[in-house]
Amino acid sequence: EAQVTQNPRYLITVTGKKLTVTCSQNMNHEYMSWYRQDPGLGLRQIYYSMNVEVTDKGDVPEGYKVSRKEKRNFPLILESPSPNQTSLYFCASSHRGGDEQYFGPGTRLTVT
Amino acid sequence: GQNIDQPTEMTATEGAIVQINCTYQTSGFNGLFWYQQHAGEAPTFLSYNVLDGLEEKGRFSSFLSRSKGYSYLLLKELQMKDSASYLCAGGGDYGQNFVFGPGTRLSVLP
Numbered sequence: 001e002a003q004v005t006q007n008p009r010y011l012i013t014v015t016g017k018k019l020t021v022t023c024s025q026n027m028n029h030e031y032m033s034w035y036r037q038d039p040g041l042g043l044r045q046i047y048y049s050m051n052v053e054v055t056d057k058g059d060v061p062e063g064y065k066v067s068r069k070e071k072r073n074f075p076l077i078l079e080s081p082s083p084n085q086t087s088l089y090f091c092a093s094s095h096r097g098g099d100e101q102y103f104g105p106g107t108r109l110t111v112t
Numbered sequence: 113g114q115n116i117d118q119p120t121e122m123t124a125t126e127g128a129i130v131q132i133n134c135t136y137q138t139s140g141f142n143g144l145f146w147y148q149q150h151a152g153e154a155p156t157f158l159s160y161n162v163l164d165g166l167e168e169k170g171r172f173s174s175f176l177s178r179s180k181g182y183s184y185l186l187l188k189e190l191q192m193k194d195s196a197s198y199l200c201a202g203g204g205d206y207g208q209n210f211v212f213g214p215g216t217r218l219s220v221l222p
Contacts, residue, residue: 031207043155043199043212050206058210090154097207098142103154 002027004104006091012110013081021076021107023091031097032074033058034066036087037106043090049074050097081111116200116213123219128190132216134183134200140209141202144176144183149197149215158185158198187218195220 004025013019025032033048035058045058049068063085065077074093078085088108092101116136124130134144143162147155161167161176161183173186185198197217203210 033207033210035212040214042214043201045210048207048210050208056208094207098203098205099207100145100157100160101155103156105154 002102004091004093004102006089006104006107008107009105010108012112014112015082016080019078019081019109021078021089021091021109023074023076023104024072025074025093025102026072027093027095027102028071029093029095029102030071031094031099031101032068033092033101034064034074034076035090035092036060036085037090038087046076046089048097081109083111085109086111116202116211118198118200118213118216120214121217121219123221124190126190126192126220126222129186129188130190130218132185132187132198132218134185134213136181136183136200136202136213140204142205143202144174145201146172146174146183146185147199147201147212149199151196155199190220192220192222194218 007022030051034046035043037043044060047066049055090106091104094101118134145160146158149155159174166175171188176183197215199212199215201212
């Protein structure tokens, strides 16, 4: 089944404790992207990647890192999480940049 | 970044037709997407307009006017399961600077 998977689905952590949210797609898509969704602010792009080893900042990249070492994986790294990073995170992929995106199920992160 | 505006909420009756509008700044977007998001779930793709005009897909149609920075999503024969948020979105040719509107929460009443 064609899909985008994210892990974990739920995470509660403390300020400053490094964490990684994994994202994987099995559709051989070139483009992958991370978004956060907050009430009243909608979905905002954090980082995107047009292909392996090609990543760029979106609208809200501060406090996040990404890497794209393999085509299928695009992990999101929070080196030192803070409470303002409490949010619902979505990973998405598309065949190429500019095509319709397929979203993962979301990761609900709480930073205390 | 780009600004996208949509009404926050709309209500309609089962079986009716509803039009959800979206306005955006005209520079920087290759085309315009519509996504549906049910509460607590991920967004799913509905439609994409890259040329001006109307695209019809079953009960859903989407319209784009690039010169006016205006799009709408038309939902016909509304069903209860259409209660969801509808997001318009756009970005550059290669998916750069991809921006979502705030979403319109549609409630379909019996």
